[in-house]
Amino acid sequence: MLSKSKRTLFGFLHLVLLLLMVHWLYTSVVYLQEISNIAIFIAVFLFLLTWLLRDRLKIAYVWLIQHKKGFLIGAVICQFVMMVCAELFIRRDAAVVFKGAFDLLKQSSITNYLSRNPNNIPLFLYEKFFYVIFGSSGLWVMQLLNILYVNLGAVLLYKLSQKHFSQKIADLAFVFYVSLICYSPYFYSMYTDILPIPLITLQLWWVLDLLKADDAVISWKELLGLSVLSGVAMLIRPTTIIVMIAFWAVLFFRGNWKSFGKIAMVTGLATGFVFAGLNTAVEHQSVVPILKKEGLAKGPLLFINLGLTDMGHNQEDMKEGLLAYIDEDKRSDYNNGLFKKENVIKEIKRRLKEYGPWGLLGHIYYKQSLTVAEGTLGWLYRDVEYEKTPFINPLYEPLTKNNGLAKWVRTYFLSIDRPQYKYYEFVKQLIWIVLSAGLVGAFLKRRDTDAFNFLSLAVFGGLLFLTIFEGGKTRYLIQFLPQIILVASIGLAGFSKKENT
Template identity: 25%
Template sequence: MALKSTAYSLINKIILALFSFFVFLTLYFALVSPNLTLGDNVARQVIGEKTTWLSIAFILLVVGAIIGIVIDKRIRYCFNFIFYIKGKITAPILFMLVVGLQLLFVFATHPAIGFDPGAIHSALTNTTDDELVSYFSLSTNNLPLLLIQHHIAVYFSNHSWLLFDIVTLILVDISIILNTITISIIDRTKVIWALYLQSIFLLVFPMIIVPYSDTWVLPLVSSYLLCYVIAQRQQRMSSILIMGLGGILVALTYFIKPSAIVPVVAIILIELLGMLRALYLKQFKILIYSISAVTLMLLTMFVTVTYGQQQINKQDYIQIRKGDNMPPIHFISMGLSGDGGYNPKDNIEMAKRSAYEDKVTYSENILKQRLAKLGIFGYLKFLLHKHNKNTSDGTFAWLIEGHFIQSKLDKQDKSRFFKNLVYPKGKYVADFRYIAQWIWIFILGLMAFGFNYHHKLAQVLRLSIIGAFVYLLIFEGGRSRYLIQFLPVIFILATLSSSYTVNLFKRTFAWMRI
């Protein structure tokens, strides 16, 4: 029995070790990122030419606040009174203020977006264009999102970018609320910190004007994580039904963005580990509950995916050429080119081949060629470089995608401040880059140094992040936009780990307190 307990403990230690390796590596890459360049910037693939007074003001504000809290008891008391003692009032007010700023931002900008969101938006008014038919025949993963946006456009008799940006804003904020509820179930004392952390992040998250699967999947990921936490909190037969609902939500997540179900794999693996432990300890009640809950989740997920796929196959909104879709091996081979991201040449080769089998054969051959060219050490070096590109950018690849924002910056526009923050060649784009990077570093730090936080959900979240990093190393990546779908996992873990990180730093720097 002792040996079996040791094995259980060892597996958990391996998960923590792998998580720490990946997150500390990410934190290092984030700290040395060219995004933190002050003044003129000439680095490749970094937005903004030079920082302005905004970055200096940000530095002075943060550094001044830290110094004041450390050396002055009165400032420390005021900070504690406003943000902790009265946190139940301050945190919701701050969140509502941020929502208000989001609305102002959306109404001031709502630009036309290129790349994949642009293709979806174009198909809302034109379903006969050959290029669009080819796009959705190749990228069938975006077809469910197109159908959803089509129904929204019909319902509101409106297909403007503004409408879909507002929907995106609502979905992102619903995800934030659901994350906060999840945290409240685990630890009520962390609710105000959850709102603070996520509110601060939203201030540097302009992706609410990009109506695409990255953001639209967020409330679904938050929802199935919430279902899992509720089911774990109250291990009753009625809670098993909640896992059934979770299975439906996982299926819907799969249709919007298949890779966003990575945390589900983590849930299943942790539950299997728990089942083995319950079996060894002869805790048959826990074992039966876990088996029933996971089985029902998988069953409802399978039924929903099967039914949903049948409905998608029947759709007649846009013509889809059967068999033209790209095989998974294509995204693996493409993930070995350049920085590990999108490769237009590979996509052209896919478009040239009508037979699915030919696409698979070509992708397999090009994958073998790229692996042979890299060699073992070259491949490891490539993975290190790709992980940097996948995870270090706190702007989540803002403006990095091809043809990102189609609208031009009008210097006479009254709303030019918001546009100067996020539009190409905007005056304050480099400031946005700089500030967003420090906030991303802060979030990574909360997770990385919170390794002393031990909870079953923490292991699920850590394994989810490991899975996300590994997935992006294998498949198409090359920019941090693909991390957006995992933000609920990151926010929940960062918040729950926060007190452990703070305590670690308090003990380390206790000598500085006056």
Template identity: 30%
Template sequence: WILTKFHSTSWLVIDSVTLFLVDLSALINIVTMYLVSKDKVRLLWYLQIIFLAFFPMIIIPYTDTWVLLSVSLILLGFVGISSHSFNLIYRILFSVMAGVATVITYYIKPSGIIPAIAFIIIGIVYLCNKPDKKRLLRAVCLLVFLFGSGATTFVLGQNIISNQKYVSIDKSLEIPSIHFVNMGMSGTTGAYNPHDALMMAKLPKKQDKIAYSKKMIRKRLKQRGLLGYISFLIRKQGYNTADGTFGWLGEGTFIFTKTPASNWKWWAQTFTYPVGKNVSVFRFISQLIWISLVGILFFGWKYHDLVSDGLRLSLIGGFLFLLIFEGGRSRYLIQFLPSIIILIPIVWQSSKETIAKILLATGLKKMEVSQNA
């Protein structure tokens, strides 16, 4: 559809669209942070600039990057709903935004709706902790608009998909969800399994595909046993989250591997091309940034409010999803980056205080004594 609208078949056009979508997602994150805390907006600006500078996936057209815009809109919608700075009318508008964005996300990448589910759960928990008739009625009203806008968008989406002429769809070849659960248990990492994928193409009927997947799940569970499966999940969590480059150059052949020419492009190409002499430098810096970001999240565990808890539950839900379904590579974490990026400035101060206490307790930092003491 996009290539038709641009009257082009150039891959660069799709790359440019991807770049636009990711950058727009980053700008929406800024708006979301403005609603959460104006004082933390500058920190998020710097954070996203540094992060995107070492995120070459920003130009790779794939559902992981294309879904970022709608995921950011989901977070903006739910933050707006939870903000007491707005009256009911504005919060209804935010709920409509969240509902529409959630369904669009579902169509692009179903697992991307996990933040929406997380915020609904956290909202219900907070509501139950402080029950109030007025708050309950307001919450019901917002949920009606949330689900109503989502249902309307879903119906329109189904109609568009049924009538579109760009891609021919054979519903008889549909792959059942249990197949991806089966792949998530295969090998040593729970990543894409070519043999299982081939079987989905060979088996003609959907029931046969389901029966094969169930058979392989039982077989793999029996082979590993309870302790073996727990050990497998621990290792898989590492594969799901450890790589700070998000799988850059780890799969596919989407980059022309000719030695970079000595022109203005050369400097960037040496860091990102498969044959670039500085690829290891790029990997090191990216990993250092990723470890720092994860460290901030880890040490900021003491800070709690509705938004931060919603974002945390989004990440927990994402981790659980990748443990159950196909995973084994950090690229699948890209869809959850808005939750990570927004949560970091929120817990930044709490994380700093926790780290300072640890350094004082271990003697790695000396307590500052006031001269007036």
């Protein structure tokens, strides 16, 4: 009975994911129009040319695979060049957190910000640690660590794919990861997108190890290691729990209740204990004063409300809606109870009623389209004059302001306001389209294995989270890219040869 239910459930899941991936492919192609009116025609011509010259393309791809180390080293060099040449280094919320951690803001300012946004306290403490140890040089230490994190993710994903799938899938996953993430300036932005990537990849690796192992010889050390890792990762990005939920779901449908009970209990309790311990430590930190008053801090429900705004991340629309529940004479007060739970619930109900069933479906479709659209992963760095809270690269004034190479890098790769940025954006979008084609291919064929079902759930869980909570930015997919890239690589590998999944 359970086996039949499992087959039916995962069959339905794969059908839903196939529809989502077809939409992803369609959206990524249509987005070419946002880059240029003729971008779609150029892309079609290039793909046709690629098909006609596929034998030469295969030779070029084989050469690239034979020089993987050089490909990654080239990415590291590009990362250093981008880091040095950038003018705008850190923007928006990330800049506020950084400036507060490095004592570049008044304490009252960072206190007010973190009291409103307590989800950013772990990032603040992380950055403050490096400031205390290294002073202003802590910025460069963290940047070097970011370079380590992003490139370590490539190595781990490659080794994981080699071990659990095939060399062909490992090569594809490596090329996708390095092309999309390593050849990108995202690492220096100081968001929490890059930091957890190697942890997420290790999560996937250890879960796949455990799913592959015989129930009688489960490694309890690996279980505890996975739990500790997941607890730490959750502090950085709570969405990493989705990997564990997918793991527990696959174990449940195996039908071995004794094994499921032991593993779920050990990993659930250990992960919860580690996360709760770290979260408690953060809540009781004394590095920066935090104001705790009703309706002051943004809670989880608020991000559901934010997800119901037109784009799924419209902060101004979200605040404007909530202000309707606040007396006019108190609306300008710092602590006016704007984010009280009852206000947020009322606003969620109002938005849902205003949408109606069909309007909500339209909203979800639009939000999902924004989420999966951009091959640049939603890079939004504009010229400095358009930024509200910029932190300028300390190397800009003394070193790169008038440097020709630095100007060229900023113009073609770092500022979306420059028309020349379209070339880089176009190349990234072509890679994104191929990735989305791989995702479609992965679900065209029935792959009823624990490993693939686990990855499917991990991808679906991420998309579902961005549908319910704040979404509508491709940047939010970075935290789910390891599993997305794996699934796409499986799909592409299956186009030409039956792969081992």
